[in-house]
Structure formats: C-alpha cells, structure tokens
Amino acid sequence: MSLVLEEISVKNEHSFRTKIDVLPHIKVPWHHHPEYELIFIEKSKGTLIVGDCIDKFKDGDMVFIGPNTPHVMKNENLYYQNNSEMQAIAWVVHFKKESFGKEFFLLPEMSRIRKFLKKSFQGVRVNGSTKFKIIQQLKTLHTSDFAQRIIILLQILQILALSDDLEYLASENFVESFKQSSNQKLYKIYEYVSKNFQQKIELEEAAKVANMSKSAFCRFFKSKTKKTFSEFLNEMRINYSKKLLLEGKLTIAQIAYECGFNSPSYFNKQFKAFTGNSPLQEREKNSDLISI
Structure with a gap:
C-alpha cells in the first residue's frame, strides 16, 4: 500500500x-x-x-x-x-x-x-x-x-x-529527506521498513519494493537520504530498542531479537556505534526513569 x-x-x-x-x-x-x-x-x-x-x-x-x-x-x-x-x-x-x-x-x-x-x-x-x-x-x-x-x-x-x-520523535535527517522528495518509491520503502523492521530484511527485498535493481536502489536511497539502506534500517531498529530499554520489561538479548537484529552481539555493536553507549550502559543511564 x-x-x-x-x-x-x-x-x-x-x-x-x-x-x-x-x-x-x-x-x-x-x-x-x-x-x-x-x-x-x-x-x-x-x-x-x-x-x-x-x-x-x-x-x-x-x-x-x-x-x-x-x-x-x-x-x-x-x-x-x-x-x-x-x-x-x-x-x-x-x-x-x-x-x-x-x-x-x-x-x-x-x-x-x-x-x-x-x-x-x-x-x-x-x-x-x-x-x-x-x-x-x-x-x-x-x-x-x-x-x-x-x-x-x-x-x-x-x-x-x-x-x-x-x-x-523522527530524526531531523528523515524529515529533511522526506520534505525534499516527492518520490513515491521512497515512501513505499519507508512504509515497508516500518512494517517489517522486526524481521530479517534483505537488500534485494527492499530493492524489489522500489522496483529497482540492487545497485540502482543503493544509489537511489543514498542520494535521497544521505545514508545507506543498512544504516537507515539499523537506525530505525536502534531507536525502537531505546524505547524498549527504557521500559525495562525485556532482557537486552530479547530486545535485540524484538528489534530485528540476528544476534545480541551484533545488536550491542551497532547500538554502541550509533549511540556511543552499550545497551547496558543506556539502561543504567536511564534506570531512574524505568517503571518498576
């Protein structure tokens, strides 16, 4: 849709x-x-x-x-x-x-x-x-x-x-890329990722949504958003994981899988690269905000 x-x-x-x-x-x-x-x-x-x-x-x-x-x-x-x-x-x-x-x-x-x-x-x-x-x-x-x-x-x-x-809520980069583009293909990709980010998403699948070859899709997405598709997908997953960490109801391993990462170790690596903290450090930093 x-x-x-x-x-x-x-x-x-x-x-x-x-x-x-x-x-x-x-x-x-x-x-x-x-x-x-x-x-x-x-x-x-x-x-x-x-x-x-x-x-x-x-x-x-x-x-x-x-x-x-x-x-x-x-x-x-x-x-x-x-x-x-x-x-x-x-x-x-x-x-x-x-x-x-x-x-x-x-x-x-x-x-x-x-x-x-x-x-x-x-x-x-x-x-x-x-x-x-x-x-x-x-x-x-x-x-x-x-x-x-x-x-x-x-x-x-x-x-x-x-x-x-x-x-x-949304990142400034997303808002700018969206405002500057009237391309329906980009809208379809955002919608597809929003609905499926908790599952494994292959680059080929995203390119198919845009009706493009993989190489053309990579060039198109980078030109519109200033980031690779993988960076965009991981950023969306990590933003969601921060909400789950704040809730305090799931373990870090459970959050990794809930957000679509294929392993807790890869989740930890990507989370630290994106935020500067490990998921555990992020949870401890906000421990006073977590509802018991």
Missing part, C-alpha cells in the same frame, strides 16, 4: 477541526496530510510510527505532528479480534497555518510558537504537566464556539511553545 494523503474536512462555520473518535480500533493507514495534528489518546494502546521513529502508545499519551509527516497508529492485535470489547478513544485537533490567516504566525509575538511549529515536523510526544494543561484546554475547546475556539487553540500552542516536557 502506498502512502495515503488523508483529506481533512472542516465545517463551513469553522476554520479548523476538533473531534472525539470512539472506535473499536484505530483504522487510519500509513498517511500524511497538510494539517498540524494534536492527538490525545484517552484510551488505546499499540504501536506509533512517526517518520523513522517507532514507539509504543498507551492510555493518556499525547502527540503533536507537523504537516505532511508520515505517521500511523496501529492497535495491539487484541483490538482486531472478533467479539473484542476493546475500545479506542482519541481527542483530535487538525488545523493549518492558514487557519489564522496567511501572515498571522509571522507576527513578532508569534516567534516562539513559529519556532515550535517548524520543529513539529519531527512529531512531538507531549509529557508531564504540559500534557495535563492541554487536556484541560481540549475539554473546553470541544464545547466552545465562535472566537473562543481560536483563543483556546492559541493557548494550547503557547503552552507547547514554552514547554520543556517535549520529546521529538
């Missing part, structure tokens, strides 16, 4: 969209859209992919995603089983810069918000007290009308722009 351009519909009396989805499971495919998106997951859990970042999401998580950054949320398998009583509840806001007028964010007073919006192309996980402040604003926003909607959305953006509780 190719990357899907999602069309966001907005009521005639509104300049941006707010909604609360209550569904048996999340149904949106790997997609992008020109709107900024704020998502508060009231109830749901599964896997989140934003650009080249693969993470978990759970009840109470909040994510802000910039325009045209490819992303998808997929629930755990239990949600898709017949007669499942699981439920996904999400509060969502979609807006464009133009929602406020063409030059609104160029005003001097908007400089902090403008800087945040520019960096949000990477996707942002919102944590801490910032998240709880925004939840309260969302509750008010959902029942507001007329100018109050605009005021509340600006308050949310101000809270985000001044926050230290933000975790950026």
Whole structure:
C-alpha cells in the first residue's frame, strides 16, 4: 500500500477541526496530510510510527505532528479480534497555518510558537504537566464556539511553545529527506521498513519494493537520504530498542531479537556505534526513569 494523503474536512462555520473518535480500533493507514495534528489518546494502546521513529502508545499519551509527516497508529492485535470489547478513544485537533490567516504566525509575538511549529515536523510526544494543561484546554475547546475556539487553540500552542516536557520523535535527517522528495518509491520503502523492521530484511527485498535493481536502489536511497539502506534500517531498529530499554520489561538479548537484529552481539555493536553507549550502559543511564 502506498502512502495515503488523508483529506481533512472542516465545517463551513469553522476554520479548523476538533473531534472525539470512539472506535473499536484505530483504522487510519500509513498517511500524511497538510494539517498540524494534536492527538490525545484517552484510551488505546499499540504501536506509533512517526517518520523513522517507532514507539509504543498507551492510555493518556499525547502527540503533536507537523504537516505532511508520515505517521500511523496501529492497535495491539487484541483490538482486531472478533467479539473484542476493546475500545479506542482519541481527542483530535487538525488545523493549518492558514487557519489564522496567511501572515498571522509571522507576527513578532508569534516567534516562539513559529519556532515550535517548524520543529513539529519531527512529531512531538507531549509529557508531564504540559500534557495535563492541554487536556484541560481540549475539554473546553470541544464545547466552545465562535472566537473562543481560536483563543483556546492559541493557548494550547503557547503552552507547547514554552514547554520543556517535549520529546521529538523522527530524526531531523528523515524529515529533511522526506520534505525534499516527492518520490513515491521512497515512501513505499519507508512504509515497508516500518512494517517489517522486526524481521530479517534483505537488500534485494527492499530493492524489489522500489522496483529497482540492487545497485540502482543503493544509489537511489543514498542520494535521497544521505545514508545507506543498512544504516537507515539499523537506525530505525536502534531507536525502537531505546524505547524498549527504557521500559525495562525485556532482557537486552530479547530486545535485540524484538528489534530485528540476528544476534545480541551484533545488536550491542551497532547500538554502541550509533549511540556511543552499550545497551547496558543506556539502561543504567536511564534506570531512574524505568517503571518498576
């Protein structure tokens, strides 16, 4: 399946969209859209992919995603089983810069918000007290009308722009390569890797997805991303392994296989080359953050 351009519909009396989805499971495919998106997951859990970042999401998580950054949320398998009583509840806001007028964010007073919006192309996980402040604003926003909607959305953006509780998700390199390329082949490769990185991926398989020879594929991928396909694949796997290390639920050997590495020793080598630390050092460094 190719990357899907999602069309966001907005009521005639509104300049941006707010909604609360209550569904048996999340149904949106790997997609992008020109709107900024704020998502508060009231109830749901599964896997989140934003650009080249693969993470978990759970009840109470909040994510802000910039325009045209490819992303998808997929629930755990239990949600898709017949007669499942699981439920996904999400509060969502979609807006464009133009929602406020063409030059609104160029005003001097908007400089902090403008800087945040520019960096949000990477996707942002919102944590801490910032998240709880925004939840309260969302509750008010959902029942507001007329100018109050605009005021509340600006308050949310101000809270985000001044926050230290933000975790950026996709790498800057991914965002730049994606923004500069309109090549559907590259989109297909990103999607293929996102879905299959936990398994063995041969170079020939990735080249086949792009409908290219192996040598042509290597040249194409390096020219678009400034890295080899192997480097890109290992970077995605290591980014995911860092999340699993922080969770503290699996051994390092289990994490190696869970992330698609064929041996713990190779995982250790690649992890250290990429981060400067061994997986064990990374876990010990963040031991105070691990939930027991």
